[in-house]
């Protein structure tokens with residue numbers, strides 16, 4: 001008897017989005033995917049790292065269509081038609097890439113695990129991923145003249161090729177600084193796992209320090225997947241690694257050895273139906289260390305997915321308030337009491353009547369203040385305190401959570417002072433399809 005569908009008339013719950021390249025661009029093999037507001041303020045963008053072809057960075061245009069923004073210098077343009085099937089909407093027009101982003105297409109490497117995080121705590125989402133036996137990438141998201149580009153800050157040790165599978169970004173010792181764990185696959189020879197701490201600096205790129213992974217070194221491990229979660233509820237992240245594919249190996253579970261006295265907070269945003277709110281953005285404002293950002297990532301890792309919890313390590317600092325932004329743009333903020341430190345906070349999806357109750361003053365902490373919309377935002381010290389900078393460095397530059405002062409260096413046309421005003425740097429030029437050049441004149 002032929003199989004009769006049980007739902008002959010009903011509209012399908014899920015419609016397929018066809019995202020395919022023009023015929024001249026062969027389809028690469030998808031390996032890693034990460035979903036969250038990477039470029040958008042709330043809507044979910046999609047980063048895919050691929051093998052045998054360029055990576056994708058699909059920017060959500062907010063109307064059901066995406067544009068691939070991954071191509072940059074050295075890559076070929078990825079102009080993609082985006083269309084829906086199973087629905088009545090006309091096909092979206094061909095979306096031509098105009099090149100405001102740089103460098104995450106990485107067309108000659110073979111991506112594996114990927115994770116989203118804000119490593120330099122500037123409020124912009126950064127991307128880390130591993131390439132199979134190729135250089136691993138740590139891309140900071142930068143803004144230049146209102147446009148966005150990515151800059152790889154991976155050190156030689158960090159980028160050293162390995163047969164990598166899962167990549168995890170998490171604060172294993174709750175000291176505020178994120179660690180990155182590479183789960184390697186002992187392919188044809190030993191290949192130990194690796195652990196790095198990304199140490200945020202006030203006015204500079206983060207420092208990358210290699211750490212001893214201890215028992216998680218597993219030089220003969222055939223690691224395939226890995227996740228962190230807090231199994232025993234002690235506020236310290238635990239690591240579970242799976243192995244196999246070409247040889248049976250048991251699961252491994254590890255617990256942290258350091259940082260037991262540090263403060264922590266775990267935040268669980270929910271959808272309106274009570275499910276985990278994947279794609280949500282969680283910002284924790286603190287008393288001393290500014291804003292910390294986490295994405296409830298719908299994806300990441302490799303052959304696995306991270307827990308839908310925003311885990312914050314705070315060292316000796318304490319949270320002052322928390323803000324959650326859902327993918328549909330809804331936002332909720334609330335204070336965090338001292339008595340709530342070292343616990344799990346559930347954040348429900350806001351109902352409309354919650355808005356009235358949200359008018360209570362928020363504790364935004366150092367560098368941030370409550371704005372007219374009721375939420376914490378960066379304080380613009382340069383406007384609020386016009387004489388904040390000393391005479392020898394009179395130019396005030398506002399930054400996320402702080403500000404800096406630089407010398408009043410004059411530059412020729414087409415150039416501008418660098419961050420500390422010690423040299424002139426060519427203004428970023430965007431040429432042709434995705435080609436972005438930055439020239440230095442010292």
Ligand SMILES: [Ca+2]
Pocket residue numbers: 117118119120121122123124125126140141
């Ligand atoms: Ca960042």
Ligand SMILES: [Ca+2]
Pocket residue numbers: 170171172173174175176177178179197313
């Ligand atoms: Ca840490």
Ligand SMILES: [Ca+2]
Pocket residue numbers: 229230231232233234235236237238255
């Ligand atoms: Ca634990």
Ligand SMILES: [Ca+2]
Pocket residue numbers: 367378379380381398399400401402403
């Ligand atoms: Ca500021």
